[in-house]
Amino acid sequence: MAIEINGKTYDTDEEGYLTDLSQWDEDVAKVLAAEEKVEMTDNHWEVINFLREYYNEFQIAPAVRVLTKAIGKKLGPDKGNNKYLYELFPYGPAKQACKIGGLPKPTGCI
Amino acid sequence: MSEAAGDFDDEDGSGTIKKFMFLNRKAPYGTVYALEGLEVVLITAAFDQDVSMVFMDDGVYQLVKGQNTKAIAMKNFSPTYRALDGYDIEKLYVERDSLEMRGLSEDDLLVPVEVLSSAEMQVLMSDQDVVIAF
Numbered sequence: 001m002a003i004e005i006n007g008k009t010y011d012t013d014e015e016g017y018l019t020d021l022s023q024w025d026e027d028v029a030k031v032l033a034a035e036e037k038v039e040m041t042d043n044h045w046e047v048i049n050f051l052r053e054y055y056n057e058f059q060i061a062p063a064v065r066v067l068t069k070a071i072g073k074k075l076g077p078d079k080g081n082n083k084y085l086y087e088l089f090p091y092g093p094a095k096q097a098c099k100i101g102g103l104p105k106p107t108g109c110i
Numbered sequence: 111m112s113e114a115a116g117d118f119d120d121e122d123g124s125g126t127i128k129k130f131m132f133l134n135r136k137a138p139y140g141t142v143y144a145l146e147g148l149e150v151v152l153i154t155a156a157f158d159q160d161v162s163m164v165f166m167d168d169g170v171y172q173l174v175k176g177q178n179t180k181a182i183a184m185k186n187f188s189p190t191y192r193a194l195d196g197y198d199i200e201k202l203y204v205e206r207d208s209l210e211m212r213g214l215s216e217d218d219l220l221v222p223v224e225v226l227s228s229a230e231m232q233v234l235m236s237d238q239d240v241v242i243a244f
Contacts, residue, residue: 058193059185063156066196 003031017099021055024102032100036091040100043079044088048101050074061106064094128239129160134169135243138188139179144172145187147244155197162201162238163194164231165223166208173204173219191221205231 072080085093094106179186
């Protein structure tokens, strides 16, 4: 499967995750977000960017619990909680945000 | 992931926390054991169990700093060991003889560990509910 935007092709797996992380850019993020019915705001981008940094550092997509705790540490308790993250990404912050951020499906995601 | 922990509790009715030890004895690349083992550990962490990891024999190479996998075209997953702390997996043990036989010391490792003698390791192992070797 693939997504095409302005002549650029992005390869995805059967669940819609990008298969090549290095292909990710904001254009494809917007298309992936629209597929997930997520309207991107600055708060969404903040989580996406946080996740991408986490991935760069540790080479894995974190489980929700770990993501929530790490966001709390960096961005404060207002944002490091389930309610806030599920409001941004109703179908699971780790799953949806990873997909939009071009990362693999999180390890330990049940 | 409290939902997952909840399910676990319902199933076995008691919500007992067991002591899980994951024993890593193989070099990081060449086989899938190290990477798959690490993934199992991360998943186990979601169930609020008492998890520890042991590195011995060639398994100590999994923790060595400065791994470069370019030439074998495999992903360097060693940075993931640094994420263990965030998963509340803080008990990492390395066997002293395995380190010394390979000319390594604690300073060569990318995460803080506790170095134990074989005898100490034996005591620790006999204290576990479950030991899983990779």
